[in-house]
Amino acid sequence: xxxxxxxxxxxxxxxxxxxxxxxxxxxxxxxxxxxxxxxxxxxxxxxxxxxxxxxxxxxxxxxxxxxxxxxxxxxxxxxxxxxxxxxxxxxxxxxxxxxxxxxxxxxxxxxxxxxxxxxxxxxxxxxxxxxxxxxxxxxxxxxxxxxxxxxxxxxxxxxxxxxxxxxxxxxxxxxxxxxxxxxxxxxxxxxxxxxxxxxxxxxxxxxx
Numbered sequence: 419x420x421x422x423x424x425x426x427x428x429x430x431x432x433x434x435x436x437x438x439x440x441x442x443x444x445x446x447x448x449x450x451x452x453x454x455x456x457x458x459x460x461x462x463x464x465x466x467x468x469x470x471x472x473x474x475x476x477x478x479x480x481x482x483x484x485x486x487x488x489x490x491x492x493x494x495x496x497x498x499x500x501x502x503x504x505x506x507x508x509x510x511x512x513x514x515x516x517x518x519x520x521x522x523x524x525x526x527x528x529x530x531x532x533x534x535x536x537x538x539x540x541x542x543x544x545x546x547x548x549x550x551x552x553x554x555x556x557x558x559x560x561x562x563x564x565x566x567x568x569x570x571x572x573x574x575x576x577x578x579x580x581x582x583x584x585x586x587x588x589x590x591x592x593x594x595x596x597x598x599x600x601x602x603x604x605x606x607x608x609x610x611x612x613x614x615x616x617x618x619x620x621x622x623x624x625x626x
Contacts, residue, residue: 419532422448422465424456424482425498426474430521434469434498437525444529453477457485465493467516467532472499481621483513494535509608509618517541565606565624572599577616577625 421444423434431449438444447463450456452474460468468486470479483495496517497510510518516535519527520543531541565573568589575585582600586593600612609615619625 419444419536420447420464420466421445421532422450422456422460422463422468424450424453424468424474424479425471426451427471430471434528437528438469438532440525441529444532453479453482453485456482457489460486460493461489464490467535468493468495469498469528469532470495470515472497472510480509480513483515484621487514494532496531496535496541519543565603569599569603569606570624572596573603573615573619574625576600576612577619 421438423431423438423446425431425434431451435446435449438446447465448459450459454477456468456470456479457477468483470483472479479497479499483497486493486495494516495514496519497515498519498521500521507518517531517540519531519541523531523543534541571589572585575588580588582593582596586596589596600615604610604615607615607618609618616625
């Protein structure tokens with residue numbers, strides 16, 4: 419199995435490399451420290467499975483996953499992270515990952531995860547199974563709700579860094595109304611906060 423490791427922490431990369439190297443069926447073909455490096459390296463070494471961190475400086479794991487899949491849809495990407503929020507799971511599903519593991523798994527579990535991914539089977543950390551099932555059902559049942567014109571205006575200004583007060587002043591509405599709109603925007607996009615809402619909106623082309 420041709421494996422690539424992507425994580426910005428050297429200690430985590432060392433741990434992953436050591437754990438995966440215990441299996442004679444695994445070949446570590448490359449390591450990257452962020453999403454940009456991962457995309458370029460994947461084009462060069464063509465890994466079968468990528469163990470990818472979610473939060474990294476610059477391009478994160480989810481965006482890198484989408485770009486790697488554009489180059490090679492057959493590459494299996496397993497998120498390996500400490501992030502276990504509902505929003506993170508939502509984005510992972512949308513990105514089309516092959517698995518989602520927390521960083522407390524054993525070497526045996528990592529190797530088995532790579533095997534299962536290559537067999538086309540989903541690999542989910544045991545503590546996240548219920549959350550994944552619920553999120554898949556939520557995504558399938560909820561249609562993509564378009565933002566209203568006012569919500570789009572507010573999100574665009576937030577994307578440019580405007581505060582609640584600045585948005586309220588620019589649009590001639592109260593700060594309370596802006597907050598209410600933001601809550602609705604978060605709900606529609608499946609985001610927990612402004613930064614995540616902007617990130618999702620950028621990926622979907624909802625803001626410039």
